[in-house]
Amino acid sequence: MNYISIIKNSQLFSGIESNDIQSLIGCLSAKEKKFDKNEVIFHQGEAIDYMGLVLSGCVHIVKEDFWGNRTILSDITPSQMFGESFACANKQDLTVSAIAVEATTVLFLDIKRILTTCSSTCLFHAHLIRNLISVLAGKNLMLTGKIEHITKRSTQEKLLSYLSAESIKAGSAMFEIPFNRQQLAEYLAVDRSAMSIELSRLQKEGFLTYHKNIFHLKEHFTN
Amino acid sequence: MNYISIIKNSQLFSGIESNDIQSLIGCLSAKEKKFDKNEVIFHQGEAIDYMGLVLSGCVHIVKEDFWGNRTILSDITPSQMFGESFACANKQDLTVSAIAVEATTVLFLDIKRILTTCSSTCLFHAHLIRNLISVLAGKNLMLTGKIEHITKRSTQEKLLSYLSAESIKAGSAMFEIPFNRQQLAEYLAVDRSAMSIELSRLQKEGFLTYHKNIFHLKEHFTN
DNA sequence: ACCTTTTTGTTGTATTTCCAACAGCAATTC
DNA sequence: GAATTGCTGTTGGAAATACAACAAAAAGGT
Incomplete structure (x- = not known):
């Protein structure tokens, strides 16, 4: 199945045209993978160097504490990303797990390949990096704002x-x-x-x- | 005065050698500027496309609410950055002000120049971008963790x-x-x-x- | 060892917040 | 129009939290 429209709607690929996305996906050697219901996508405690983009289905971000109590922290639907903060921060082990709530397809994107411009002529790479930074910074402001209120x-x-x-x-x-x-x-x-x-x-x-x-x-x- | 060691200690320039920093500063056309005590560096409500790196002195990040009540949100000392989230998020007006607590020197770094690789041979640029992303992602994880506890x-x-x-x-x-x-x-x-x-x-x-x-x-x- | 300062735990009281339950209101459905 | 549903404001009692004040313990300086 072709997920180009889902990818195009993501914040990461925002502003990039469909046919350019096709080649970018190849250039990034992004991997598409299917998960069954309840299958673990990322496991709490491990380190990752790639992020996930949900193409179909649904992913839950789940935290398990010292005593084994589980909390669902968020609900990731198609076009949304997950794991990008952990993948972008160096050597930070996952404090959460990602689990497929139902049959789910995920596109995995290697952060190193996003950050390493393939060739100086690949303009889309620069666009992608700007989008990634914009996403991280925007999330940062949201979180900071919320903390100001809650504290x-x-x-x-x-x-x-x-x-x-x-x-x-x-x-x-x-x-x-x-x-x-x-x-x-x-x-x-x-x-x-x-x-x-x-x-x-x-x-x-x-x-x-x-x-x-x-x-x-x-x-x-x-x- | 020469602030190379201060710059080198910052998270943004982490892992870059002193002599490389010299040329990078030029390549980024970073601007050094002095502020008097109590002078406003960034003003709440405006948009910025550059971030600050404190070289000497001290900067307070201050928020003023609808009724004019002021709160000090953080205290930025030499080698620390401020404004990077606002500069990196597109078109987000400052929800805070930055004020020099004492006589202060700030190095301003234009985000666009950080993101736009000057030439394909400038390796340090790529390093800088990785550092920036790492900083944003790390801060993100800190904030997310804190919110999990506080909520x-x-x-x-x-x-x-x-x-x-x-x-x-x-x-x-x-x-x-x-x-x-x-x-x-x-x-x-x-x-x-x-x-x-x-x-x-x-x-x-x-x-x-x-x-x-x-x-x-x-x-x-x-x- | 002595004094001072800082940190931590404890107490009692006032206040705030939570919780469960309910009533009013508006929008929706049949 | 009647019944249903969802959202909001309100209530009263129970529980948790804040606040102020103090005592014990720890740390630091002379």
Whole structure:
């Protein structure tokens, strides 16, 4: 089967045309591999020097702790990548496993071959490297932002930190957030009902007003 | 003044020899610039396409929220970089400012010039790109790990998540952590005394034993 | 050895957060 | 229109956490 459209939609190959992708795949000697349901793709503890791009099916990133408790950390669907941070960081053992949730096809890309330009005429290589750096940097900013909110001690502060950032990002005191209440609570790692109470308190106290996912921050005067 | 040794100690130029750094700096057309105390180096809201490497002095990364509250997010000393994530992510406006805490010298590096190999013979360029990717990926893993711990709902779970990860990283049930109690509490975003209480409870309940910064996780049997 | 400072554990109390359950509301389906 | 479903806000009691303060232990300096 031909997965070019899936590959083209990935962040890594973004901006590269279909026919160029064909040759790039060859140049990178990317390997396509099929996995059965529940088969382990990457095993926690090992080191990898290649990343995965899901072509079909679904992959779970799973962490197992000292006592054997398992947690699903993410759910990777077609066009999404996994393992790129571990593959790009030197000599960092995997702290997670990757497991095929169902019959799954993965395209493996060797980081060394991405970073080593085959010939000076291969322009797509440079494009690929820029994309990779952009992906890593973008993820970095997302994570940093989330940590800034979550490290606040109270639910109220977490909310204000998040909403302030959204407002500044939107460039306006009125803005829409991409979460419903349950999702926002999970993002901020707090209880939904406790968060709802804090939201109404903030509204009562004049910090903000809201209706569904539309929020409006107010200049607040503590008299 | 000659800052070669400072540059050489940075993660970005790691593994590159002094005399090669000299020519690389020129090839990258890196710009050295001095800042007075309290001068703004990067301003929140603007977009940048270059990163900073502190040669002397000290830089604070500062965030200002919707209501004007300021928070110091980090403290950048010589040989450390700042702004690389924003410079590498495409079109992401700065969500923070960079401010010189004292008289400071910064080396600015244009990302485009790092990513665009000057000539196919410039081997150091490829090295630099690998270093940059390694830095971004490594930071990514650090942040992801921290988020995994912090998103746990209770202090006890945060502790177990962190200690389990440290144990697995050390490859042993007994290991040393790089934090004292106050620092660990800050890292996990909890109250120190509450954390101390949880630690002794965990010890009483047989999950672990500890002495100062040495911890020992135990197989736990809930009978 | 002495004093000082830092770090850690503990206590009691106030506050916050969690949890489970429910009610109001809007959108959807039949 | 009735029934269903999903989302939101609210409640009250239980549990966890924060906060302030103090004591014991450890580390450092003179």
